[in-house]
Amino acid sequence: MNSARTSQSARISQAEAERHPLLWDGDVVVVGGGSAGSAAAVAAARRGASTLLVEGAAHLGGTGASVLDTFYGFYAPGTGDRVVGGVGWEVCQALTDRKAAFERPNTYGAGTGVTYDPETLKLVWDELTGSAGVRVLFHARASRVVMEGVNVLGVVVETVAGPGYVRARVVIDASGDADIAWRAGAALERPAEDRVVQPLTQTFRLAGVDAAATPTAELHRLMALHADSGAYKLPRREGSVHRTTEPGVVHTNVTRVSGVDPTDPWQLSAAEQEGRRQAVEYTRFLREQVPGYEQAFPIGSAPRIGVRESRRLIGEYVLDREDVLTARQFEDAIALCGAPIEDHAAGQRTIWRYVGSGDRTPTGRTYGVPYRCLLPRGVEALLVAGRCLSATHDAHASVRSIGQCMAMGQAAGTAAALAVSAGSRPRDVDAVGLREQLAADGALLSPG
Ligand SMILES: Cc1cc2nc3c(=O)[nH]c(=O)nc-3n(C[C@H](O)[C@H](O)[C@H](O)COP(=O)(O)OP(=O)(O)OC[C@H]3O[C@@H](n4cnc5c(N)ncnc54)[C@H](O)[C@@H]3O)c2cc1C
Structure with a gap:
């Protein structure tokens, strides 16, 4: 086998899924316990949804806990204003309270970072998910998507006890690689010879x-x-x-x-x-x-090489370079981002383009991330959050920081819970109501 960008045969019917033991049945299942998925699970559970978080590794925090030690995206370069609140900011505060984090001034362009101890981050996520009432399943990889027509009904997960069926009203794909959206047949932008993604880094x-x-x-x-x-x-x-x-x-x-x-x-x-x-x-x-x-x-x-970019959703809205460089705001914005386009794909150097200026001058301005960037086209009961959101290569090079991944995760979890309680589809969630709930839960949504 030379290339394995082939098999999407992982979509199965409910009847096929029911041949496996029913492992869990509830409102929301989040696949991937990284920054986006952990925040999504906390938000969904706090809003009253029974929530399962499925993670292939043995800890939460994903790339943030295994590859890195600095959150970017919380502060906008230029003014230093904080642009992410909510669950993400709670994580920062919990780390700071334990003297396991400090703010590191901008040394090479990304704005003030929050440098933390990754081992403490794992514990903080354990505590936040635990106190919210999230059920966590480690060492479990979602391998198939259960669908009837365009509706996602759950996933099959591979565990140490074999495969099991996990049934949910809404599935959130926070896998980083759009693993679930891909298996569900959603429109995606995938790496290709003429579509190079950012380089990988072993830290x-x-x-x-x-x-x-x-x-x-x-x-x-x-x-x-x-x-x-x-x-x-x-x-x-x-x-x-x-x-x-x-x-x-x-x-x-x-x-x-x-x-x-x-x-x-x-x-x-x-x-x-x-x-x-x-x-x-x-x-x-x-x-x-x-x-x-x-x-x-x-x-x-790091236990695995860091992947900046892989498959990305082509959702109801595709965030693009213009949106970033013109600091565009959206009526359905569920997060703010002031991070520059930081493109490592340019040979030995890295290209920096700042929000609102389009050149190397930080402005402190932000753009909004629309809720529609989390909504797949033509697939229902599925939300996508984190680095596999719907964005072009350039926009992704700005919006992928951990601060924004946590903000997107909180939005996806909140939207999923709102959809479950209304008995509706995620795409029918009223953006005004979603933004009000997010703001009430500490999210920052209005540009300063
Ligand atoms: C080398 C490198 C340096 C970076 N530097 C910074 C930085 O300094 N600061 C910053 O803010 N950002 C940085 N970034 C970007 C940032 O780390 C990522 O964009 C962000 O962590 C992505 O979060 P996520 O939750 O979307 O995905 P991830 O953190 O990758 O989480 C995805 C999770 O899903 C799990 N998973 C995947 N598939 C499945 C499945 N089928 N079943 C179950 N579980 C599954 C994975 O195990 C993983 O835990 C960097 C990225 C890289 C690679």
Whole structure:
């Protein structure tokens, strides 16, 4: 098998699904417990929906807990105004209260970040989902979508006890890869040879570092110098090596594995190996060439390579570059975003284009993310949230930060609960009522 972007045979009827044991039956099932899915589950459960959160890994937080340690998107570069509230901001506060997070000033363009301890983040999500009454199923991958006509009725999940049927009134796809929307046959934009997605990055941590000894600009200068000399194979000559909540420990976001279709299992496997090779090479460079890193030693790498972009929904609205650069607002906006287009696909460098200016000047302005970006076309009882929302490549390069993923998740969970309580479809949820509920629950929806 050369390419596995083929099998969509995972759509089955209710009769076929009922051959499996009924594992759970309720109002809302969320597939994927990353930033979007965990926020969605908390919001749905708080609004009274019985809610199951299905996660393939052993913890919540997804990419935010396994690959990264900094939330972006909470603050708009330029003014520094906070533009995300609600569940996402609760997570930030819970981390800060435990002294497991601090705000890190903008060093290379994305605005003020919230740097946290990923292990504490996992606990915070356990507590938030637990106190909201969410049922969580780990080590469980949704492998099939149960459908009658255009209606999604649930999913089949693969567990340690074999496959089981999970039935729900609304399914939220927060898988990052639009796994459920894809299986349900929804319109999607998929990686292709002529549709390159952003590169992948293997992140890793080093201890024994005096990070203050080399400012970021000098680090970037040294990277370019030693990559150009041919002494080191460094595909990216900038990126982030930053302090963490642990003394003497830095987190890195520097490796770059380009030209990969992350929905092709063979390419993804090769990318894992290339990411590991690069992590060793960057470590060698840092130790040998960068003041403050002479005694550095590796203390761990992400359990899987970080995927920025893969399949994305083509929903009722497709957020695009113009919307971002003109700071467009929408009547059905369920989140705000002030993050720039940050496109890593441009060779060794990264392209930055700011909201409201279209160039490298941060303005502090925001655009809205319409509810319609979470609604598939032609498939019912399904919502999509997080990095697989409906957006073009360029708009996605702005809206994919964790702050916005959590805000979208909260909106999807709230909309699902409203649909369940009204006995209606997610697409029939009144955007005005949804926005009122979100605002009452702390979401920030009005541009400053
Ligand atoms: C290298 C890299 C660096 C980045 N840097 C930053 C940064 O510094 N700050 C920032 O804010 N953003 C950053 N981003 C972007 C941000 O991390 C992501 O856009 C965001 O985390 C996506 O959240 P999500 O909830 O949509 O998806 P994810 O966090 O990827 O969660 C998806 C979850 O779904 C689960 N899953 C998938 N399929 C199934 C299935 N079929 N059944 C069950 N479970 C399933 C996965 O296990 C996963 O836990 C970065 C991304 C990458 C890759």
